[in-house]
Amino acid sequence: MPDINPYIEKIYEARRLLIERNQSDLQKAMVRAYASQIDRVLRLLRSGQLSQDNADRIIREIRTALQNWQSSIGDITKRYSVETIDGVGNIHSRVTKQIGEAFGTEMAFSLQGFRSDAFEAMFERRRLGAVDTFKTLNNWNAHGERAIKGIERVLQEGIEQGRAMSKIQADIARNLSFGNRDIQGLLDSVRGRGTFSLSDLKIGGSETTKTINKLLSDARRIAVTEIDVAYHEGDRIASVRSPIIKALKWQTSGRHDGLYSSPDICDIHEQADLYGLGPGVYYPETIPVKPHPNCGCTRLYVTREVSEWDKPKDAPSRPREATANEINEILQENKHSGSRTITDRYIETTLNQTNTDNQRAFRYYAKQEAA
Numbered sequence: 001m002p003d004i005n006p007y008i009e010k011i012y013e014a015r016r017l018l019i020e021r022n023q024s025d026l027q028k029a030m031v032r033a034y035a036s037q038i039d040r041v042l043r044l045l046r047s048g049q050l051s052q053d054n055a056d057r058i059i060r061e062i063r064t065a066l067q068n069w070q071s072s073i074g075d076i077t078k079r080y081s082v083e084t085i086d087g088v089g090n091i092h093s094r095v096t097k098q099i100g101e102a103f104g105t106e107m108a109f110s111l112q113g114f115r116s117d118a119f120e121a122m123f124e125r126r127r128l129g130a131v132d133t134f135k136t137l138n139n140w141n142a143h144g145e146r147a148i149k150g151i152e153r154v155l156q157e158g159i160e161q162g163r164a165m166s167k168i169q170a171d172i173a174r175n176l177s178f179g180n181r182d183i184q185g186l187l188d189s190v191r192g193r194g195t196f197s198l199s200d201l202k203i204g205g206s207e208t209t210k211t212i213n214k215l216l217s218d219a220r221r222i223a224v225t226e227i228d229v230a231y232h233e234g235d236r237i238a239s240v241r242s243p244i245i246k247a248l249k250w251q252t253s254g255r256h257d258g259l260y261s262s263p264d265i266c267d268i269h270e271q272a273d274l275y276g277l278g279p280g281v282y283y284p285e286t287i288p289v290k291p292h293p294n295c296g297c298t299r300l301y302v303t304r305e306v307s308e309w310d311k312p313k314d315a316p317s318r319p320r321e322a323t324a325n326e327i328n329e330i331l332q333e334n335k336h337s338g339s340r341t342i343t344d345r346y347i348e349t350t351l352n353q354t355n356t357d358n359q360r361a362f363r364y365y366a367k368q369e370a371a
Contacts, residue, residue: 001306002102004244007095008301014091015298018084019231026080026223033072037065042172055155058172062148077222081230082119088234089114092242099244103306109241114234122233125289125364225293232290235299239284246304246313248287250280253296263334263342265291268354271330274319277302283316285365288357316365319358327351 041061089111100107151172158168239245250269256262269288270280281302282288290297304313327350331342340346 004099004103004303007099007102008303010098011091011095011301014095015088015231015235018087018091019227022080022084022087023224023227026077026227027220029076029080030073030220030223033076034069037069041065052159055152055159058155059148059152062151062172066148073222077226080223081122081226082115084227084230085115085118085122085234088118088231088238092235092238096242096244105309107243107309109238109243114237114241118230118234118237121237121364122230125233125361126229221293225290225295228295229290232299236284236287239301243309244303245284245301246308247277247281247302248284249278249300249302250282250287251298251300253298255296257334260340262340263331264340265350265353265357266295266297267334268322268327268330268350269297269357271334272322272326272354274322274358275317276320283314283365286316286319286358286361288361291353291357316362318362322351322354322358324348324351327354 041058093109093111096107096109154168154171157163158171236248239248250266252266252270256266269291273279273281275282275286277283287299324347328342328347331340331347331350335342
């Protein structure tokens with residue numbers, strides 16, 4: 001009989017490549033959108049002297065540019081999330097067909113409604129317990145306003161000193177690119193050949209620099225988290241539909257143990273046995289949501305016996321409640337190089353999150369079944 005493991009490894013490798021590519025592409029798209037908005041403002045700075053009227057207009061345009069960029073992030077992220085979900089479905093469909101051919105059996109894996117089911121679950125399940133990285137967007141107006149105050153000072157000094165517009169343009173571009181080569185290169189490419197080179201500017205640690213850096217740092221966090229969440233939900237739906245996959249086993253990332261925040265809820269998800277399926281093993285229907293931004297955890301597949309492929313799967317049972325003692329035991333066992341201090345309060349918080357995430361995931365499944 002053929003070995004199924006090489007086919008499962010194909011899914012793992014395709015998963016890695018899809019996530020890495022879409023996280024990178026989404027980040028680049030966010031940076032391109034930012035550069036495009038800032039370039040539009042820089043084009044207002046023509047040759048000649050700066051007036052108060054021009055300065056006021058520039059500030060209005062910068063504020064509008066930052067708000068437009070903030071608004072565009074949601075649309076850009078949704079586009080790449082859908083692309084990720086489609087990629088998950090195609091990976092599972094392709095490999096399931098290959099397994100069927102290798103084992104001489106007809107395998108059914110339907111993509112009908114797959115995108116809509118996964119995309120809906122991505123947002124609905126998050127409401128039931130996952131951290132929503134889009135909450136970050138609510139803070140961007142404040143960050144942008146702090147950056148604008150720094151640029152206002154640049155403009156005021158330009159008026160008082162009678163500086164040329166090209167010099168002021170360089171100062172504003174310097175503040176809004178904060179030494180990031182991606183931003184600098186993109187502004188150069190958008191602008192074409194200008195009167196100065198952004199790559200020649202030496203960026204200081206101004207407050208404006210820090211706040212713009214915060215905006216883009218948040219954007220990168222959204223890119224990493226949202227693509228991971230999209231794959232997590234798409235993979236969950238695909239595993240439910242797959243005749244081959246019985247369960248999903250939570251696996252922390254390779255860098256998890258060395259993080260300052262470790263051990264944390266991810267160690268609990270990996271090692272607690274709340275369904276009687278084994279440590280960290282969950283029904284695909286009820287695996288917990290990603291518990292925090294930048295979560296690099298993934299899933300391994302627990303496969304069914306070949307003789308079961310054409311039979312219905314067992315319906316998930318309700319998870320049992322974790323206890324404080326087992327939470328403490330798992331956290332203590334996973335104290336590696338992380339700097340996390342395990343206090344009674346932290347044990348209680350982790351216990352509450354563990355039970356809340358698992359019970360809510362089950363309730364979402366039960367609600368879908370009842371619909």
